[in-house]
Amino acid sequence: MKILSRRPFQFDVSTKSFSGYLLFASFTTWLFTKSILARFFHLNIAKRMLLLYAFFTVLIAFFIISRLDQLNKINDRITQRQIPLVELTDKMIDTLLAQQIYGHRSIIIKSPNLMPPFWARSDEFEQLIKQMEALPYRNDLPIVRLTALHTEYNTIFTEGFNDLKNPSSPMASKYDQPIKNKQEEITQLLKKISYEARQNQNDKSRLASSIGNSVFQVAVGFCIVSILLGFLSVMTTARKSYDLTHQLKFSPMEITKGNIAHSFQSINQDEIKDFSQAFQWMVKSLKRLEETYLDASPLTHLPGGIAIENTTKKRLSDGLPLAFCLIDLADFKSFNDRYGYARGNEVIQATARTITEVMAEQRRENDFLGHIGGDDFVIITVPGAYEKMCPAIINAFDRMILDFYDAEDRERGYILGKTRQGKEISFPIMTVSISVVTNQQRELKSHIQVGEIAAELKNYAKSFSRSTYVVDRRKDDRPGKE
Secondary structure: OHHHHHHHHHHHHHHHHHHHHHHHHHHHHHHHHHHHHHHHHHOOHHHHHHHHHHHHHHHHHHHHHHHHHHHHHHHHHHHHHHHHHHHHHHHHHHHHHHHHHHHHHHHHHOOHHHHHHHHHHHHHHHHHHHHHHOOOOOOOOOHHHHHHHHHHHHHHHHHOHHHHOOOOOHHHHHHHHHHHHHHHHHHHHHHHHHHHHHHHHHHHHHHHHHHHHHHHHHHHHHHHHHHHHHHHHHHHHHHHHHHHHHHHHHOOHHHHOOHHHHHHHOOOHHHHHHHHHHHHHHHHHHHHHHHHHHHOOOOOOOOOHHHHHHHHHHHHHOOOOOEEEEEEEEOHHHHHHHHOHHHHHHHHHHHHHHHHHHHHHHOOOOOEEEEEEOOEEEEEEOOOOHHHHHHHHHHHHHHHHHHHOOHHHHHHOEEEEEOOOOOEEEEEOOEEEEEEEEOOOOOOOOHHHHHHHHHHHHHHHOOOOOOEEEEOOOOOOOOOOO
8 A cells, every 4th residue: 555655656756857857948948049049130131041041951951851862762662672572473473373284284194204394383483482582571471371372282282193193083173173272372362462562562653753742842942932032132232232332432441341252252143043953953853763663564674655655756856867666466365365364474575585685686775675565565766777677576586486385386387266256266376567667758746646657557567477567668748858
């Protein structure tokens, strides 16, 4: 009972002490602020303006630096975690699918000789898990569960391998469905990880955009306030200079005091101009950085539609020679329907690599490669380059694409599919069609006009049964134009 009676007393004493310290700190702060304000208002107008300008500059600079540091951390998290995580999940889904295919083939053929590729894909999947585990900020990733599910998948498949070779046996059904369920569970978990990573990336991109806008607004506000303060400073200085000029007539001693030099030193219009230019450059840099994270293709990592549009408009507005090459894969949809989206994505990635390698062999630094989306790519080069580049891309693509077809379809020269009405139809091996639009013989006014001409030529190029490229050779109808 004595202990209980002491606790309220001790709490009351500590509360009173804290209140006393708080009151003393508030009083001291008030005295200090009053002293500073008193000294400030005893200064002349020019010095007040300079002090306010310096204080405001430091405050805005601190704000902008802190926001830029926050923006830098957001960008680091996107580039070091979100983008690699999306890539890893896509690779893991593809690897799991390949492992299932090899396992299914070994069961159908009833030969254990096909199991090494199965285990090779399993090892590759585990290596991808280790890469995911090595990512920064990985505490929220279900790595342990993912590893356990894959181990269970391998265990079930190994235990039921002999029974699965005889589909009519009762034991085959015991293992077949659990294997499918486990594979689906792994796939859904990976898709969930990928979806959350993309959502997080989008959220952070929107936050980066918001930060950029806030910095822009503060920068504009700072420029406006700076101009006003500069105007007031100049007016004040001019008035003081005028007064001092008249005083010099009556008091030569004023010259020896340096009042004129001091008055002229307070005019800092050039510094205001430099600050404005620095903030404008910083805002433009932030805008370019935002467009880069949102526009990149997640599949090929090539620049997207915005970059293609801006590059085309820039070359047209500068009056530079232009060759706009629209690349499209014919019969890609039938390939996707036959082999699935995973192998279709591999074709898209392989096509991007093939085009990149051909362009690297041409060794043209100013050429541009972009990925509109799906199976459409764009090369922006000069008219003298496409004549070598397009045939090289066609030859490389025709050699590469055969590796993505099964041996049976490759030997037959086509794949079998069905129309929406259920009618069986054959589709040829995929080809590449390139439509080329140049400003050699006609004036191109806008990127929209370029895109329309390229789309028109693409339909014509796809009418051929082989890989080909077509060039728009139409001329201007203006008088005097050859």
